[in-house]
Amino acid sequence: MxxxxxxxxxxxxxxxxxxxxxxxxxxLAVADGEVVGLLGPNGAGKTTVVRILSTLLRPDxxxxxxxxxxxxxxxxxxxxxxGLTGQFxxxxxxxxxxxxxxIQARLLGLDRSAAAARCSELLAQFELEDAARRPxxxxxxxxQRRLDIAGALVVPPRLxxxxxxxxxxxxxxxxxxxxxxxxxxxxGVTVLLTTxxxxxxxxxxDRIVVVDHxxxxxxxxxxxxxxxxxxxxxxxxxxxxxxxxxxxRSLAVxxxxxxxxxxxxxLRVRIPSSIENHGHRTTRAFARLAEDGIALAGYALGxxxxxxxxxxxxxxxxxxxxxxxxxxxxxxxxxxGDLARYLMTSxxxxxxxxxxxxxxxxxxxxxxxxxxxxxxxxSGLSWIWTTLGLLARSPQSLGLLSFLVQFPLLFASNxxxxxxxxxxxxxxxxxxxxxxxxxxxxxxxxxxxxxxxEVTGVLLAAAALTVVFAPxxxxxxxxxx
Numbered sequence: 001m002x003x004x005x006x007x008x009x010x011x012x013x014x015x016x017x018x019x020x021x022x023x024x025x026x027x028l029a030v031a032d033g034e035v036v037g038l039l040g041p042n043g044a045g046k047t048t049v050v051r052i053l054s055t056l057l058r059p060d061x062x063x064x065x066x067x068x069x070x071x072x073x074x075x076x077x078x079x080x081x082x083g084l085t086g087q088f089x090x091x092x093x094x095x096x097x098x099x100x101x102x103i104q105a106r107l108l109g110l111d112r113s114a115a116a117a118r119c120s121e122l123l124a125q126f127e128l129e130d131a132a133r134r135p136x137x138x139x140x141x142x143x144q145r146r147l148d149i150a151g152a153l154v155v156p157p158r159l160x161x162x163x164x165x166x167x168x169x170x171x172x173x174x175x176x177x178x179x180x181x182x183x184x185x186x187x188g189v190t191v192l193l194t195t196x197x198x199x200x201x202x203x204x205x206d207r208i209v210v211v212d213h214x215x216x217x218x219x220x221x222x223x224x225x226x227x228x229x230x231x232x233x234x235x236x237x238x239x240x241x242x243x244x245x246x247x248x249r250s251l252a253v254x255x256x257x258x259x260x261x262x263x264x265x266x267l268r269v270r271i272p273s274s275i276e277n278h279g280h281r282t283t284r285a286f287a288r289l290a291e292d293g294i295a296l297a298g299y300a301l302g303x304x305x306x307x308x309x310x311x312x313x314x315x316x317x318x319x320x321x322x323x324x325x326x327x328x329x330x331x332x333x334x335x336x337g338d339l340a341r342y343l344m345t346s347x348x349x350x351x352x353x354x355x356x357x358x359x360x361x362x363x364x365x366x367x368x369x370x371x372x373x374x375x376x377x378x379s380g381l382s383w384i385w386t387t388l389g390l391l392a393r394s395p396q397s398l399g400l401l402s403f404l405v406q407f408p409l410l411f412a413s414n415x416x417x418x419x420x421x422x423x424x425x426x427x428x429x430x431x432x433x434x435x436x437x438x439x440x441x442x443x444x445x446x447x448x449x450x451x452x453x454e455v456t457g458v459l460l461a462a463a464a465l466t467v468v469f470a471p472x473x474x475x476x477x478x479x480x481x
Contacts, residue, residue, distance in 0.1 A: 005032045005067065007159050007190040008053060012062035015048050015214075022048040023059070024214040030192055032067075032158075035185050037205035038194040039310070045214035046194035047087065050161050053192070054084045066159060083152035087164040090148060093137035097128050097147050100136060105154045122150040126180065142173025149180055160184060162193040166200060178203055198310065210313055217313045225309045232301055234269045234282060239295040241265045247294050254285040265297075334389075338382040339375055346371045362448035370445040373458050377438050380465025387469050390476040409435050434461040 008030035015023040023045045030036045038046040051057040053064055055075040063070065069077040091100045098119055105115035123132045126146045136144060145165065152160060162181065166174040174197075181204055185191055195201050201208050202222045210218040210225070218225060234255065238244055241264055248267055255269050271282070282301065289296065350367060360366055384405060392398035412426060413435040419427050430436050441458050444450035 006030065006065070007032045007034070008036075008064070008066055008192060010049075010053065010062065010064035013049065013052060013059050013064060014061040015045075015052060015057065015059050022214050023052070026062070026211075026214065026216055028064075028209060028216070030159075030190060033185075033188060033190055035181075035191045035193070035204060035206045037201040037208045038192070038211050039196075039198065039201045039208050040194075040211040041196060043213075044211045046211055047163055048214075049211070050084075050163050050192070050194060054082055054161050055079055081158045083155075083157035083160045085145075085148050085152045085160075085162050085165065087167060091136050091144060091151065094135060096133050096135055097139070097143075098123065098132040100147060101151060101154060104151045108155050110154070118154060122153060126150045140173065141169050142176050145169060145173065145177055146180060149177070153184075157189065159190045159192065162191060164194055164196070166195075166197065174200070210310065212313070218309075228309065228312075232271050234271060234285075234299065234301050235266055236269075236289075236299045237266045237297040239297045243294050246292060247289060250288050250292050250294065251285050253288060254281045334386060335379070335382050338385070339378060342375055342378040343371070346374055360446040360448070362445050362450070366445040366448055366450070369450075369455070370442050373438065373441060373445075373455065373462075376459060376462040377434075377465075380462040380469070383466055383469035383473055387473045387476065390473060409433065413439060415439050434458075434465075437461060 006029055008028060010026065010028040013023050013026040013028075014021075026045070026049060028036075028049070038049060040046050048057065052059050053066060053071060055071050055078050058072055063072075065071065066078045067081055069081070071078050092103075095103070101119040101122060102115050105118055106112075110118060123129045126149070128143065128147060128150070131139060131143060136147065139147065149162070149165075165181065166177050169177065178200070181191060181193070191204075193200075193204065205222065207220065208218075208222055208225055209216055218228070220228070234251075236247065236251070238247060244265075244267060251267065251269055255271050286296075286299075350371075362370075385402065388401045388405065389398060392401055408429070412429045413433045414430055415435065419430045419436075422430060437454070438458050438461070441450055441454040444454060
């Protein structure tokens with residue numbers, strides 16, 4: 001390890017998304033072998049910084065290097081040196097743990113035998129051997145996170161980005177992930193992690209960079225940051241809560257102002273570093289309480305928490321991580337992904353039909369127009385699914401909502417059964433169902449008998465879905481963010 005070499009050197013980074021300034025003139029330096037934590041609440045810009053440094057985003061201005069390689073001009077070299085675990089596990093739930101690691105190993109260029117050996121090594125290192133052949137969807141949250149980190153280490157990186165490593169995990173799983181990070185550091189890996197958990201930053205990092213609204217507010221060791229707020233914190237619990245005001249007045253004589261905590265029986269005094277001999281003055285404050293006849297049920301003297309540091313620097317407490325935060329980029333990416341899947345599916349179906357001897361009477365024009373109609377209609381449907389995703393509180397509720405919408409659209413249509421074979425009351429639903437109009441138009445396009453009215457009707461249905469659900473999606477997104 002070269003102590004003079006910078007693993008990360010960033011200067012003046014700026015990144016905006018529309019009117020939102022995600023990163024503003026940010027400077028950051030990480031030494032080789034160091035563990036640095038980016039600490040900040042939701043929306044502070046931490047993930048954006050990581051995405052820039054890992055070459056997933058281009059900054060609007062400023063520069064950044066990873067081990068001397070520019071993240072924009074020499075992105076390929078940067079990617080060979082880094083590993084990345086995002087906020088959400090990037091693993092396939094339907095595959096086993098071994099299969100997930102094997103795929104990543106082969107994609108990264110390892111041959112079959114080397115991939116198998118590396119996967120076995122990682123599964124053992126991360127204590128996943130017993131579950132290696134089970135589908136990942138049967139794993140606990142902690143096991144999935146460990147597997148995700150293992151995937152980032154298939155080819156050992158010099159620098160590992162760990163974005164929100166324990167968000168949503170239970171305390172035991174958080175402790176396991178912490179142990180893994182410590183083990184990586186012991187092996188010489190440089191780590192840059194983002195977190196909203198103040199305890200996590202205190203436990204794992206050599207240095208904490210406090211970020212809020214895209215700007216660095218402080219950069220120091222956990223100990224020094226806490227000392228910047230005060231030399232120590234005294235908490236006293238009262239036997240008689242009615243004497244809180246008297247106790248606060250008595251403590252203020254020697255130690256300064258006291259604040260009442262949420263339970264109504266305890267006072268908290270932050271003792272400034274500027275107070276000399278604060279140990280002696282604390283003893284004198286206790287003596288004054290006794291002289292005033294104020295009995296204590298208990299007391300504690302310790303260092304300020306990082307939560308207090310954050311409050312002092314930003315004016316607000318660090319927010320608790322939420323599992324349902326959704327970014328606009330994720331929404332747009334999901335919509336583009338949906339269209340790509342529909343296009344690929346259409347291509348596969350048409351290709352298989354041609355191989356099996358099907359020759360559409362409508363010719364190439366009918367086929368191309370049919371695919372265009374499917375994509376137009378699919379874009380409208382995608383807005384529905386996105387709206388449902390923002391409404392759902394959990395994957396289970398999303399599945400139920402999707403079923404309630406998808407079932408009538410698909411099965412109360414002429415997709416599988418001719419309408420004239422259905423009961424009369426269902427026949428009316430089939431006639432009104434926009435999917436029925438799409439299916440009929442597609443069949444007529446393939447047969448070369450489609451009319452302009454049919455095509456126009458499908459396009460209007462797609463436009464109606466978009467007009468209704470696109471604004472609804474954006475309104476729900478703005479409400480949640």
